[in-house]
Amino acid sequence: MKKILLVEDNEDNAFLFRSLLSLRDYELKEASTGLEGIKLAKTELPDLILMDIQLPDINGLEATKQIREALGDGVQILAVTSYAMAGDSEKCLEAGCNGYLEKPINPENFLQEVDSFIQ
Amino acid sequence: MSSEIVNKTSMKILIVDDNKDNVELVCQVLEDEYTLITAYSGEECIEKALVEQPNLILLDVNMPQMDGYETMQKLQRYESTTAIPVIFASAYYKESSMIVKGLEQGAFDFLTKPIDEDILLAKVRVVRRMMQAESEIRRQKNELQIINNKLESADKLKSIFLASMSHELRTPLNSIIGFTGLMLMQISGEINDAQREQLERVKRNANHLLELINDVLDISKIEAGKMEPVITEFDIVELLRDLSQSIAPEINNKGLKFEVSLPDYTVMIRNDSRRIRQIVMNLLSNALKFTTDGEIMTTLVVEDTQNICISIKDTGVGVKHDDLDKLFEPFQQINADFTKSYKGTGLGLYICKKLSHIIGGELKVKSLFGEGSQFSLLIPVSINTPKFIEKKDHLQDVSIV
Numbered sequence: 380m381k382k383i384l385l386v387e388d389n390e391d392n393a394f395l396f397r398s399l400l401s402l403r404d405y406e407l408k409e410a411s412t413g414l415e416g417i418k419l420a421k422t423e424l425p426d427l428i429l430m431d432i433q434l435p436d437i438n439g440l441e442a443t444k445q446i447r448e449a450l451g452d453g454v455q456i457l458a459v460t461s462y463a464m465a466g467d468s469e470k471c472l473e474a475g476c477n478g479y480l481e482k483p484i485n486p487e488n489f490l491q492e493v494d495s496f497i498q
Numbered sequence: 499m500s501s502e503i504v505n506k507t508s509m510k511i512l513i514v515d516d517n518k519d520n521v522e523l524v525c526q527v528l529e530d531e532y533t534l535i536t537a538y539s540g541e542e543c544i545e546k547a548l549v550e551q552p553n554l555i556l557l558d559v560n561m562p563q564m565d566g567y568e569t570m571q572k573l574q575r576y577e578s579t580t581a582i583p584v585i586f587a588s589a590y591y592k593e594s595s596m597i598v599k600g601l602e603q604g605a606f607d608f609l610t611k612p613i614d615e616d617i618l619l620a621k622v623r624v625v626r627r628m629m630q631a632e633s634e635i636r637r638q639k640n641e642l643q644i645i646n647n648k649l650e651s652a653d654k655l656k657s658i659f660l661a662s663m664s665h666e667l668r669t670p671l672n673s674i675i676g677f678t679g680l681m682l683m684q685i686s687g688e689i690n691d692a693q694r695e696q697l698e699r700v701k702r703n704a705n706h707l708l709e710l711i712n713d714v715l716d717i718s719k720i721e722a723g724k725m726e727p728v729i730t731e732f733d734i735v736e737l738l739r740d741l742s743q744s745i746a747p748e749i750n751n752k753g754l755k756f757e758v759s760l761p762d763y764t765v766m767i768r769n770d771s772r773r774i775r776q777i778v779m780n781l782l783s784n785a786l787k788f789t790t791d792g793e794i795m796t797t798l799v800v801e802d803t804q805n806i807c808i809s810i811k812d813t814g815v816g817v818k819h820d821d822l823d824k825l826f827e828p829f830q831q832i833n834a835d836f837t838k839s840y841k842g843t844g845l846g847l848y849i850c851k852k853l854s855h856i857i858g859g860e861l862k863v864k865s866l867f868g869e870g871s872q873f874s875l876l877i878p879v880s881i882n883t884p885k886f887i888e889k890k891d892h893l894q895d896v897s898i899v
Contacts, residue, residue, distance in 0.1 A: 389669055389673075391670075391673040392669065392672050392673055392676070394673075395672065395673055395676040395677055395680065398677075398680055398685070398686075399676070399680065402685060433665065461664070461665040461666075461668035461669045461672065462661075462665055463664060463665075463668060464660075464661050464664060464715065465719065465724075481668075482668045482669065482671070482672040483668055483671040483672040483674070483675040483676065483704070483708060484672060484675075484676060485675070485679065486675075486676055486679035486680055486683060487679070487683075489676075
């Protein structure tokens with residue numbers, strides 16, 4: 380079973396992503412801060428990380444950089460963020476994300492993106 | 499000129515002449531109104547000018563060793579003395595070429611010996627007025643600089659505010675749109691028709707709110723001059739076919755005829771496909787919104803080798819002639835009959851118009867009230883906006899440096 384790590388500090392949004400991902404056969408791990416995300420990425424070795432960018436301790440860009448350094452290119456990281464100003468998607472890709480999804484997400488589109496990144 | 503406001507006592511004049519009597523004479527004329535410094539040779543003039551920073555130098559031309567011309571040339575080499583105005587004084591001005599030589603070398607004015615007291619005073623006052631004007635300009639420049647700094651920080655603050663507003667609104671919208679979508683997917687249980695209708699309304703309004711956020715962000719970017727076209731080469735026919743296909747179901751659902759007339763060959767253009775898509779989509783949505791029966795027509799016409807024209811025509815409510823100008827102003831949605839209002843931010847056409855300029859084109863409208871409207875977007879086949887050229891020039895400059 381493929382493993383997904385969700386890094387999201389907003390409980391409502393985490394609940395939404397959890398509900399959507401329950402429609403698929405993925406094992407889901409969750410972190411609500413950047414540091415926790417890094418820790419779980421290292422111990423759980425997920426196939427895909429859904430990374431929020433604004434987080435309580437260190438932000439998703441920094442977390443992504445550290446995870447990339449620790450785990451290399453093996454893990455897919457998809458930024459899922461409300462940062463939608465010009466240049467924000469580029470910042471995510473520069474930090475090492477494989478893709479960028481803008482919030483608010485479209486539920487069907489979200490699942491399609493997750494499926495395509497985890498392949 | 500280093501001193502600020504120049505008043506009677508603060509304007510400092512350096513009088514240079516190898517003849518002590520001449521210096522004495524000039525001093526007598528000026529000492530009531532000005533602070534005076536004296537020097538008796540070119541060398542002494544330069545020394546004192548550097549130390550005292552006078553506002554004006556009255557310089558004798560004919561001096562032993564270093565003459566007036568040479569002295570002035572040396573003064574011009576020092577940063578702190580180069581801008582001090584010099585008035586030449588000499589008995590040899592009978593020859594006009596001497597005057598010309600002095601002025602060409604940078605002298606501010608000249609005086610003929612024997613010095614006429616009134617002319618001397620008048621010419622010094624001219625310099626004083628000039629300095630007062632310069633000091634006023636400097637003061638205004640400082641003020642403008644301060645205002646400019648304030649505006650820049652206000653602009654920065656606005657950008658931070660907009661970015662933060664965008665982020666903070668998107669986060670709850672993610673839950674609203676997401677959970678609504680999830681319920682509409684009927685994963686946690688079936689919903690009945692009434693519930694579906696209610697949820698569709700939540701979804702529609704949430705999406706409307708999202709559009710409003712995006713519109714406000716677009717406008718702030720446009721007005722800050724920060725929106726630049728992203729140029730790629732693409733087939734405009736394919737783009738229009740795509741757009742038409744995506745909106746066709748909605749048009750048909752409303753019982754309207756949808757006619758799309760596109761060339762049967764590819765038309766490659768170099769322009770910003772995302773912005774063209776945004777404009778055309780907006781025009782099509784408008785046509786759909788304001789048309790209750792009849793049809794909507796999309797056509798692409800290749801005008802000439804330079805331009806193409808995309809037009810969206812509808813048989814909707816139309817616009818009164820007097821209201822046509824207001825159409826492209828922000829927040830001016832014009833209600834056809836003043837009793838029924840249409841959904842929308844009132845920003846769409848304003849943004850379309852601005853975007854059309856950014857992509858080097860023009861958006862025009864023709865309309866008959868009660869009959870329908872036709873919007874025409876004229877776009878250059880290959881964009882060459884002034885901004886684009888400016889940017890290139892800038893890069894070239896950098897590479898030369």
